[in-house]
Amino acid sequence: xxxxxxxxxxxxxxxxxxxxxxxxxxxxxxxxxxxxxxxxxxxxxxxxxxxxxxxxxxxxxxxxxxxxxxxxxxxxxxxxxxxxxxxxxxxxxxxxxxxxxxxxxxxxxxxxxxxxxxxxxxxxxxxxxxxxxxxxxxxxxxxxxxxxxxxxxxxxxxxxxxxxxxxxxxxxxxxxxxxxxxxxxxxxxxxxxxxxxxxxxxxxxxxxxxxxxxxxxxxxxxxxxxxxxxxxxxxxxxxxxxxxxxxxxxxxxxxxxxxxxxxxxxxxxxxxxxxxxxxxxxxxxxxxxxxxxxxxxxxxxxxxxxxxxxxxxxxxxxxxxxxxxxxxxxxxxxxxxxxxxxxxxxxxxxxxxxxxxxxxxxxxxxxxxxxxxxxxxxxxxxxxxxxxxxxxxxxxxxxxxxxxxxxxxxxxxxxxxxxxxxxxxxxxxxxxxxxxxxxxxxxxx
Ligand SMILES: NC(=O)C1=CN([C@@H]2O[C@H](COP(=O)(O)OP(=O)(O)OC[C@H]3O[C@@H](n4cnc5c(N)ncnc54)[C@H](OP(=O)(O)O)[C@@H]3O)[C@@H](O)[C@H]2O)C=CC1
Ligand SMILES: O=C(O)C(=O)Cc1ccc(O)cc1
Numbered sequence: 001x002x003x004x005x006x007x008x009x010x011x012x013x014x015x016x017x018x019x020x021x022x023x024x025x026x027x028x029x030x031x032x033x034x035x036x037x038x039x040x041x042x043x044x045x046x047x048x049x050x051x052x053x054x055x056x057x058x059x060x061x062x063x064x065x066x067x068x069x070x071x072x073x074x075x076x077x078x079x080x081x082x083x084x085x086x087x088x089x090x091x092x093x094x095x096x097x098x099x100x101x102x103x104x105x106x107x108x109x110x111x112x113x114x115x116x117x118x119x120x121x122x123x124x125x126x127x128x129x130x131x132x133x134x135x136x137x138x139x140x141x142x143x144x145x146x147x148x149x150x151x152x153x154x155x156x157x158x159x160x161x162x163x164x165x166x167x168x169x170x171x172x173x174x175x176x177x178x179x180x181x182x183x184x185x186x187x188x189x190x191x192x193x194x195x196x197x198x199x200x201x202x203x204x205x206x207x208x209x210x211x212x213x214x215x216x217x218x219x220x221x222x223x224x225x226x227x228x229x230x231x232x233x234x235x236x237x238x239x240x241x242x243x244x245x246x247x248x249x250x251x252x253x254x255x256x257x258x259x260x261x262x263x264x265x266x267x268x269x270x271x272x273x274x275x276x277x278x279x280x281x282x283x284x285x286x287x288x289x290x291x292x293x294x295x296x297x298x299x300x301x302x303x304x305x306x307x308x309x310x311x312x313x314x315x316x317x318x319x320x321x322x323x324x325x326x327x328x329x330x331x332x333x334x335x336x337x338x339x340x341x342x343x344x345x346x347x348x349x350x351x352x353x354x355x356x357x358x359x360x361x362x363x364x365x366x367x368x369x370x371x372x373x374x375x376x377x378x379x380x381x382x383x384x385x386x387x388x389x390x391x392x393x394x395x396x397x398x399x400x401x402x403x404x405x406x407x408x409x410x411x412x413x414x415x416x417x418x419x420x421x422x423x424x425x426x427x428x429x430x431x432x433x434x435x436x437x438x439x440x441x442x443x444x445x
Pocket of ligand 1: 074101
């Protein structure tokens with residue numbers, strides 16, 4: 001791209017993602033970048049950005065009037081009000097995008113408040129602000145205006161070295177409901193269950209080894225982030241309700257089979273789900289028949305990220321892994337094909353979650369032991385009770401569509417874990433990086 005052809009980029013909302021975008025675009029050689037946050041933040045933004053080459057402006061009107069490509073990077077729940085205010089100031093012929101994690105409200109806001117002489121090519125980076133953009137999916141949504149605008153957007157983000165994925169607004173919300181919303185429901189539930197058991201899981205020895213390490217680290221990583229990001233993509237995505245309700249139903253139904261001691265029925269259900277989701281027959285271990293190496297190759301890989309003491313050999317008690325049995329049951333019931341989603345638009349969290357499920361379900365021995373622990377083990381039963389209550393609570397909360405309730409549930413758990421965030425966020429970051437670098441799997445992906 002010649003310097004002359006470079007569009008002027010504007011970013012409205014200088015939170016975590018807006019800042020990350022501005023800094024990376026600048027580092028990638030982008031010449032003119034105008035940014036703003038709320039007008040009260042203008043003075044601090046000026047000080048913070050001094051000498052960076054990024055130009056702060058007082059508000060979204062100023063950014064919209066001067067920029068050729070404008071990215072709204074604000075809370076999903078605020079997008080309508082923010083576009084309503086600044087949309088009419090958009091430069092004639094400009095291209096507008098949103099970074100919003102859920103696109104239904106963004107599309108509605110653009111339809112309603114943008115002038116007709118303005119085009120829309122939206123985006124969504126499928127990763128958090130602290131993860132490298134390199135190799136990560138960057139969804140591009142061509143909604144309004146000529147195809148050449150898509151080329152412009154591709155050029156703007158070239159230096160990110162992200163993997164472009166082209167979806168419609170509707171496809172975006174369906175895919176992210178299947179990947180992000182339901183995965184977050186599982187991790188939010190784990191945190192709620194641990195908080196309600198009043199235990200840091202890695203301090204009770206039965207929790208720390210193997211795949212528990214991923215569960216703990218990702219749970220803490222999610223609770224260390226901003227609640228509105230998760231609330232927006234769960235509460236405002238029209239598709240997410242179904243997935244989150246099914247997860248809660250799967251948790252409850254499997255748990256009932258456990259307490260009824262219905263081993264045969266539970267076992268049928270788990271093995272059938274395994275075959276439906278992974279394609280492995282009941283009498284075989286999961287192989288490499290699809291030409292795919294496991295996401296997490298060895299348990300040793302996970303142990304290096306442990307937050308606590310590994311229990312002595314033979315002192316580990318088998319675990320029902322209710323959260324994972326229910327996840328695969330949920331995928332099976334909804335006809336979700338997680339590997340296909342992963343290939344197209346998987347987030348790091350989703351990749352780790354499939355990796356853990358695959359690790360458990362690949363081995364006949366591990367899955368048999370989880371099923372028999374589910375009906376006979378009493379050590380983990382209290383945790384399973386908390387898990388069921390937590391899953392029902394989150395699905396109910398999402399069905400009410402109430403942001404205040406979501407925030408309260410989220411923050412109660414986040415406060416409980418807060419003293420451990422720093423440590424867990426660092427570990428979570430290393431874990432994601434190691435898996436992305438292909439250290440965990442034989443070939444990586
Ligand atoms: N964090 C993540 O992992 C990811 C987030 N996203 C999406 O990106 C968007 C931004 O998220 P994130 O950066 O994490 O959230 P932040 O809360 O860090 O950033 C949002 C920013 O927008 C500002 N804002 C709100 N209203 C206005 C306004 N009228 N004018 C200018 N600025 C305004 C907010 O100010 P104030 O704080 O004062 O309200 C805040 O600084 C969200 O839609 C989120 O779903 C997408 C991918 C990943
Ligand atoms: O990987 C995940 O699911 C995360 O939790 C990080 C995240 C959050 C919001 C997004 O819109 C994209 C990525």
